Amino acid sequence: METNKQSGKSIKRSGIPREEIFISSKVWIQDASYEKTMKSFEKTLNNLQTNYLDLYLIHMPYGDYHGSWRAMEELYNAGKIKVIGVCNFEANRLVDLILTHNIVPAVDQIEMHPFWQEKDLRSVMEHYDIKTMAWAPFAEGMNGIFKNETLQSIGSKYGKTPAQVILRWLNQNEIIAIPKSVHLERIQQNFDIDDFELTDEDMIQIEHMDQEKPAILNIHDLNEVYRLHGITFEQ
Numbered sequence: 001m002e003t004n005k006q007s008g009k010s011i012k013r014s015g016i017p018r019e020e021i022f023i024s025s026k027v028w029i030q031d032a033s034y035e036k037t038m039k040s041f042e043k044t045l046n047n048l049q050t051n052y053l054d055l056y057l058i059h060m061p062y063g064d065y066h067g068s069w070r071a072m073e074e075l076y077n078a079g080k081i082k083v084i085g086v087c088n089f090e091a092n093r094l095v096d097l098i099l100t101h102n103i104v105p106a107v108d109q110i111e112m113h114p115f116w117q118e119k120d121l122r123s124v125m126e127h128y129d130i131k132t133m134a135w136a137p138f139a140e141g142m143n144g145i146f147k148n149e150t151l152q153s154i155g156s157k158y159g160k161t162p163a164q165v166i167l168r169w170l171n172q173n174e175i176i177a178i179p180k181s182v183h184l185e186r187i188q189q190n191f192d193i194d195d196f197e198l199t200d201e202d203m204i205q206i207e208h209m210d211q212e213k214p215a216i217l218n219i220h221d222l223n224e225v226y227r228l229h230g231i232t233f234e235q
């Protein structure tokens with residue numbers, strides 16, 4: 001790590017100024033509780049060679065996540081984290097968290113794509129001014145999403161792929177999407193969504209694709225609770 005002589009800010013060896021890199025991490029279930037989150041945060045800073053995080057999220061509403069939130073509020077107030085939020089919190093857990101503590105989560109990162117649009121949860125989030133961050137915006141490729149006829153037909157009007165139509169639809173709904181690809185051309189394609197606009201009719205057609213159930217993570221399934229509690233990460 002070098003230091004920029006003018007700003008005094010640290011620079012990664014890649015040459016990308018540190019302030020241009022968005023640094024985000026999550027608290028996993030094994031680190032739920034005030035004390036464990038505090039420790040885990042320090043380890044995360046150390047692992048990432050940074051002295052702050054842009055975004056810190058609770059990964060699942062399991063274990064002592066209220067303790068984690070108290071730690072995160074403290075770290076936020078101390079200026080060590082710029083934004084704090086949660087993942088996979090349904091409306092009841094979200095409102096319980098809000099009513100128990102002082103800081104409202106800035107984001108809830110949830111499974112969201114055309115097949116699972118989370119309309120009820122999103123209206124609660126809107127009420128509390130919480131941003132939706134869509135994980136698996138392509139439903140991880142399930143249900144033939146990249147060959148879906150509705151998405152293909154909408155995309156063909158603009159010379160765009162189903163993936164781009166989905167990202168544009170999320171964007172027009174003011175939802176942050178975090179698509180994943182290991183292919184450079186797809187990563188570039190996924191950024192290239194600013195030169196077209198979906199009509200109201202396009203938006204409604206995509207709304208009609210909602211199957212009103214998750215395609216990937218059913219957090220009501222007891223097996224998921226056992227499975228997720230069983231996963232631990234070494235730091």
Ligand SMILES: NC(=O)c1ccc[n+]([C@@H]2O[C@H](COP(=O)([O-])OP(=O)(O)OC[C@H]3O[C@@H](n4cnc5c(N)ncnc54)[C@H](OP(=O)(O)O)[C@@H]3O)[C@@H](O)[C@H]2O)c1
Nearest residue numbers: 087135136137138139140141163178179180181182183186
């Ligand atoms: N908070 C949580 O609980 C949670 C849970 C799951 C995931 N996530 C996060 O959400 C992010 C994305 O989710 P995800 O990876 O699960 O699902 P996703 O983004 O919906 O789907 C990824 C799949 O789509 C393919 N793909 C990407 N861009 C494409 C394009 N333009 N055309 C065709 N195929 C394309 C990828 O293939 P290639 O890679 O082969 O291109 C990959 O198979 C990740 O950062 C992940 O860590 C969060």
